[in-house]
Amino acid sequence: MTFSYRSPLPEYTTLCVYNGDTLIFSNGGKWLMPLFALEDFFKTYDGATDDLRAHDTAVGKAACVLMSRMGIKKIHADIASVLAKEYIDELNAFRGGHDPIELSYDTCVRRLLCATEDHLETMHDSDEMYTHLRRRAKLVQGVDVRAQNLCSPYGFIKNISFYVSAGGRLIVAGENGAGKTTLLKLLMGISLPESGTILIDNVPPSKLSKRTIGYIPQAAENSEYGLSVEEVVSLGLPPFVKEKKARIRKALSRVDAQHLTGRSFLSLSGGEKQKVSFARCLAQNAKLLLLDEPTAALDAESRSCVIEILHSLSVSEIPTIILVTHDDSLLRMRGWDVFHMKSCGAESGLKGDSDG
Template sequence: MNRYQEPLAENTTLCVYNHDELIFSDAGRWLHPLFALEKFLAGYTGPKDCLSAHDTAAGKAAALLMSRLGIKRAHINLISETAIAHYQAHGIEVSWEKRIPLLACKTETLLSEMGDEDQMYRELKRRAKLVQGIAVEVADLSFSYPGQPNLISNLSFSLPEGGRLIIQGDNGKGKTTLLNLLMGKLKASAGSILIDGRDPGQLPARTIGYIRQQQTQQQFPVSAREVVSMAVNPDSSKEEQKWEIDTAMRRTGIAHLAQRNFFTLSGGERQKVSLARSLCQKARLLLLDEPTSFLDAKSRRTLIEILHSLTLQEMPTIIIVTHDKELEADLCWPILHLEALHG
């Protein structure tokens, strides 16, 4: 018997070894020990070439998380058929003490109706309340400028915490106006907007991150790093601030631009600087206005990769307004077409 297959200590629900060295244990319930393991591994610098887990119970959800965390071997006290199938499909060596067709768990039933593993992972994080995002509710929203007919008429949509939405529409259909309404810069003619259950004007500072269309004119001298640093929490320590800035700039691929004047950068470079700033801000609702307008093919790919990463890691709620129809295929997010609403 390998060490990871030995009985769990009393009140312990998960033990993880690298080969025979215990590196992590937890006494939590449901999937929380595995999410705690995910957080632990993110900062763990020791060897992890043969991660082996012993868990009290595993359905498809636990198997999914273990495969994403790089577990190579697993021993489970109570295991479902769906978990065994997932382990085997991902090349994980699995053993067990008792095998049943299905765990009596709503999560197990929910995942059985999903086919995409990223979608499953997002749903598990949402159910574990590990989502940075907040809910958005727009009901019968209308808006018009003085002397003009309704630019937005009876618009309704809702997003859960960590939800994603592309709002498509040609120029002049009210896309940027909608973002200004969501930020509380404009007041609706009729209807309502609730963000995290509150009017936009009542939200705490730093809740919303806004990435605007990039302009081309040069303004005042400020470096890319200074732009990113403006979003860091001023109450954190200098070391924490530096780590946040460096991490955000590396993640968006702009570390080499740190000392460049922000207003001399290309549109694509500035877009990435703005994304890094939003990462430092830890915005709970991220609004992007025509994010691909000035991007070349390489910068566009980087943007897509960053957005995909955000939807699996921090999971803020994200709304993109655009007339770029190719973005639909690139992201595969739900889409709301403003043209249809205008008739």
């Protein structure tokens, strides 16, 4: 059947999506959930997407962020906000008028009565806004991590407390000897605190399901005893998992490391080893990634590759990520909270730099 995307929406329907004049998707959900459902729909949809158009009941800046990322070029709203219009104008200006997005509406209001509009008003980076929206919708792979009044006889861990929400990103900064690696061991349950508590997904580390945590040690320590690349990635999988080879290939492809297939892990460069370690964590669908100095001993190109992978993971799979470092290039990453550990027993503290 064919319809005009500007035709009135059917009863109990809040979103219709067309390719040209052919209806391909409809949903009656609330808030942004129909658009997240559309994302899932596109993962298996193999029809035409050369002329995507959408009709939504209410379109704010958040809806425009999601629609533009999915390649929808014509948007009609029963009600649109000024923020939505301004964002589309901003996108079109950035593209220099090439392949513009059209936004039409029946009624335009200053803003939608929605907290999401307030949160996005001063934000401009598409990836950061997208991650923020998925976290608000609780559509993330990650788990909550809470440390309360941690003390350890090793390092200078004295009454440390912090909280990372599901899908959050935390950098633990500090010089050598401040206790950063000890903190990771406490989070993994390898070491026990002298006092204080750690809860990951509301349970202590010892009670977590297997493979919840993916750990990536320093590149210089990443030996894996001469295993092949495929064998290293398979370490993240259960022994008798179905479609094992396909999952390994998919994980390697995800970090642009499929060309390393067949190589010995020991023969790889430091940057290549880190790629394969990321693939291992992806294969196991780790909900919490713990990284110990992930750029140590890497050249500038490999450091940039690690930063790119971290950014990609935080936008797509969105696990909770905690990394320890004193690398300034990591500390400059946008959208990360930074927890400063001080040596010699000085006070530690959390500095917020995320979108919420």
